[in-house]
Amino acid sequence: MRVIWDRRELHIKVVYYGPPLSGKTTNLRRLQENIAPQHRSDLVSLDTEGDRTLFFDLLEVNLGRIGGLQPRVSLYTVPGQPRYQRVRELVLRGADGVVFVADSAPHRLRENHAMWQQMWQQMYKLRIQDVPVVLQLNKRDVPNPTPVAQFQQLLRHPKGEEVPIVEAQAKHNVGVRETFALILKRILQR
Ligand SMILES: Nc1nc2c(ncn2[C@@H]2O[C@H](COP(=O)(O)OP(=O)(O)O)[C@@H](O)[C@H]2O)c(=O)[nH]1
Ligand SMILES: [Mg+2]
Numbered sequence: 001m002r003v004i005w006d007r008r009e010l011h012i013k014v015v016y017y018g019p020p021l022s023g024k025t026t027n028l029r030r031l032q033e034n035i036a037p038q039h040r041s042d043l044v045s046l047d048t049e050g051d052r053t054l055f056f057d058l059l060e061v062n063l064g065r066i067g068g069l070q071p072r073v074s075l076y077t078v079p080g081q082p083r084y085q086r087v088r089e090l091v092l093r094g095a096d097g098v099v100f101v102a103d104s105a106p107h108r109l110r111e112n113h114a115m116w117q118q119m120w121q122q123m124y125k126l127r128i129q130d131v132p133v134v135l136q137l138n139k140r141d142v143p144n145p146t147p148v149a150q151f152q153q154l155l156r157h158p159k160g161e162e163v164p165i166v167e168a169q170a171k172h173n174v175g176v177r178e179t180f181a182l183i184l185k186r187i188l189q190r
Pocket of ligand 1: 019020021022023024025026027077080139140141142168169170171172
């Protein structure tokens, strides 16, 4: 988080992390569609190959004033494919908060877990292990979604802290705004 005093701006970086195709880009797309153009940028997607994000997506959102400052929030997504581990780390650097977008499809459980572990490894390496994390359980509309309790058991905070959960269907714009509001609230509380 950086304050640019002469412009009275507060810069905040939020990263959406998770396995491939869990719905990270869809979250940003829905936010873009639902925030008035004067309060946001266009969604910039770098080097996409069909549906897949190869580098990252970026959306900037300007919020109302907080304590005389104008918050400017930069939202990033990471590419989920295993071979882009290094890119994920680069994008994660300097994050003020992280949203982990999990895929509720039952056959994706192991991938969620592997990415969750990698996220914490990278957060420790980058010394951002204490920034707020929100766990979004996306795709709750799929058949036989992984139960919330099973996610809670599997995706644990390394220090045993409670991780707030939002159930979502990003595709249908359910839980997207709530997730964004919750991570921002946690960041600003800090
Ligand atoms: N069934 C279902 N599909 C979703 C949901 N959210 C996203 N998707 C789909 O999942 C696919 C991957 O989404 P995308 O946002 O590109 O994933 P990313 O790789 O995490 O950025 C797309 O076909 C989306 O339409 C959801 O809530 N339910
Ligand atoms: Mg993507």
